[in-house]
Amino acid sequence: MVGAPLIELRAIWKSYGGRAAVDGGTAAPSVDVLRGVSLQIAAGEFVAIVGVSGSGKSTLMHIFGCLDRPSAGEYRFAGKDIANFNADELAWLRREAFGFVFQGYHLIATETARENVEIPAIYSGVPTQERAERSVALLSRLGLAGRLDHRPGQLSGGQQQRVSIGRALMNGGHILLADEPTGALDSRSGAEVMALLQELAAAGHTVILITHDREVAACAHRVIEIRDGEIVSDSGVAAGLGAGSRTTAPASLDAAAFIASMAEGVAHTASLFTDSREALRAAWRVLWINRFRTLLTLLGIIIGVASVIVMLAIGAGTEREVIAKMASFGTNRLYVTPGGDNTRGPGGTLSTADAQQVREVPNVTAATPFLQGHVTLRYSNVDVQTTLWSVTDEASRVLNWKPSCGTFFSADDERDLAAVVLLGKRVSEKLFGDADPVGHYVLVNNVPFEVIGELEEKGATSGDADDDNVVLTPFSTGSRRVVGTTNLSWISVLIDRLDLADETAKQIGDVLAASHLIRDFQVYNRAASVKAQTETQNTLTVMLGLIAAISLLVGGIGVMNIMLMTVRERTREIGIRMATGARQRDILRQFLTEATLVSGIGGVLGVAAGLLIGAALIAADVAAIFSVRAIAGAFACALLTGLVFGFMPARKAARLDPVVALASE
Structure with a gap:
């Protein structure tokens, strides 16, 4: 092999299952999917890993792409042990080094072709204009210049796969991991996709092709056969990994330089403003597409905010009326009357x-x-x-x-x-x-x-x-x-x-x-009584506000419920975002933004509803006084409700296993 290996696997094992017996039951045995796999892949190679279904080739690809970790063994990327990489470093590798081309395309249904292609660049912090130009250039090169603003449902299978390839190339696509890229395509579309992969390999990209089709595998320069989790043949080994296993073009990735730039790359991300803007855009798109469900969720927040505003306004208005009524009899008054506390004592004058x-x-x-x-x-x-x-x-x-x-x-x-x-x-x-x-x-x-x-x-x-x-x-x-x-x-x-x-x-x-x-006299403190009555009225106003706040709490529970449902429905999308380089905090921010956006919109509509109801009450001669502080407080509570009740679903989304998320329906 020429130069140091880009990817090196040393005795990799991957097992699933293995559960201890419960209440006298039978223990679930573990299943070994990979059994001591060892191989090396150099930068610039075009390698096909071929095997029947269940042979472990897709699991091997997930390990290659840092979507999964081996149960045992050592995976070294550019000489560095992946086991020592933290979550952000693995996300950076997926974002900058790898590009995934899946059999099922794995495009986000709510995003256009151009937006799907741009996803890896968003997480890399590429400026908006630059990534837009790059995505348009890639899609035009792939023959999709007229389909930029089409969503996946409006594209054919071959076109969706091209969008997937464009996304894989967005950040350079130095290592393309293609899992059955032609499996869901007709023969013509499949041939076009393979021609693209061969062209990319000729340009110096490292291409790792996973397939069960030996004819497709024959397009690669090196073929590795895997059976029952073990490598049974490797044409590169037989050929001594000579010139025939490599392209003549220089590899697109200098492994040593790439690893050297990791610390800087992990630290470089988009600004908080840019990240928040993108999260808001994506959140608004999802909420608008599911607007009827969103409206039902908003109702709880709207009712809660409006109730708080109206109840506090009525409480304040009632308090003013009570104080005004007491003022008509004099509020700051004391009385001195003749006669002492002892009824048997002198009467006094x-x-x-x-x-x-x-x-x-x-x-x-x-x-x-x-x-x-x-x-x-x-x-x-x-x-x-x-x-x-x-x-x-x-x-x-x-x-x-x-x-x-x-x-x-x-x-x-x-x-x-x-x-x-x-x-x-x-x-x-x-x-x-x-x-x-x-x-x-x-x-x-x-x-x-x-x-x-x-x-x-x-x-x-x-x-x-x-x-x-x-x-x-x-x-x-x-x-x-x-x-x-x-x-x-x-x-x-x-x-x-x-x-x-x-x-x-x-x-x-x-x-x-x-x-x-x-x-021989007594002093009656009417002022203290008035003060006590005022404090009592304040307490009643607070109680009214707390009762109304229960509605806001119910609305918050509704937000949490809908966000949990959203996470469940969009599990595959989460896996796609992770595969394209999203960090856990990116996923957390995305779903927190959605929850906060729902609560914010509900808060605005709740304030409007509260003011309209209050205006109607005032027109009906009901005492009501609106407080800017109460309105701002109710709106702030709505936002806080979104953050608090949206955090658990967002954290659940951020902690999903990428492989499990991608495999979800």
Whole structure:
């Protein structure tokens, strides 16, 4: 043999099966497909390995092409032991050194002829324009210039085999492994394919032809016969592997230089952008071809995202309404009432002086004395029993309660003991109906008072209490001319910062206790109650979001299910990609991209559906507030769902055995 061998097999064995006995059953014996095969092939040879079906020749080809590993023995490529190569180095060898021509063509059905040819170059990181030009040139050379954009189903068997040869030559095709390349072709197409292989061999390519047909094998320069996993004859050995076993053209592969460039070749791949773009293109093609199934998968994501957006919007809208309703009764409020915790202790009293002391406590914005009494109002021949609140002019701010018509009384009214009154909405309706009460006089316990305003409607606060069934007068007037006492019913306190409500309540208690020398009063922290109600509403909103997120989880399970089905359906495609040089991470990226693309499209459609549903709810007067953060979060969760639930199927695809994947139906 001239020069060092490119491929050398030393006592190669390959066995399948061999399973231990289970539960007393019979152990499955192993089957030896190859039995101590040893041979050498030099660069530039045209070798035919011939044998009947089951003789082990296809297994031998898989070992040659690094698709399978021997059970025992040593395979040396350019003097290097393949057993020491990692997965990426083996993928690089398949991509750069070998080109496979299969009997069944093994073209990817969703890709065009040109795209099928380009696959090895994609995994080599060849720029888009360069690989497009190369694939067109190869297909034109193979007589398929008019079939560039045809898919495999639109090509004849001979044309598909030419596409397979073009793919094998895309990255140089230094070593062509042809497994029964004419087995599925008619005689004319078969002759054309063999003529192509002879032409490539003459050009210096190393061609290893696997066939059962001795006439086809006779086209090779060297014929090796294999029977029952053993080599029984080798014409190269008989001829001493002289000039007759080699072509006159120099070999296309310099083995030593090729191995020397391995480290650089393995490190050189396409950029992340290029890889991602190709993965997206292939993913979109597959999803579009199976668009009905894709749509069904999308529904789960769409419903999940839309549910999250709508539920959170309704929760936020409801929360705003609750807060607005509470704000109408004053949110940052504390109450001081007479009487201690001990019912047997002194009753205690509160005075306007106490209200003044409370005003001076830090974080207190206002402190209004309240004196409550029950009175009879009369207008014309109508009498109404109602509640009278005697308050200062600060009450409007403390209670967050303004007149709907007329004005609130002023500090001058308070100083002058003005006989003026503001009517609650229900009192006004009972006395005046729909008429404007401002300017009219009513009798309050037979004392004439001028109506200067009607208060805004508030509605019931709790239980039977109704703030609209009250009337308000200046504190000086009510205490002296109606109720007859200045002892307060309570003090209403407005605070600035809600987060300091507990501290402020304690300080008020300390100040009054120091003044009274006894704790004959109580401080009620309504602000804390409002805060608790707000936190409760927030919790309910979160619960609504979590309930809606269950829909998104169900959608994610749907994605995982469809991806598992896709891996099962496309197992052969995975094997083809691995045979053409795809690494495990390339396969992982491909299927993760598909899962993420499904989730991303579902997320976009889910956001659109959620906004449309929300718009319809708003049009129907349902409180809903959309949050950009909630929308972005729902979309991000959809993408994350695709990644999480797509990872297991993608990893399963990446870990498939190339030989097993290629053999799948």
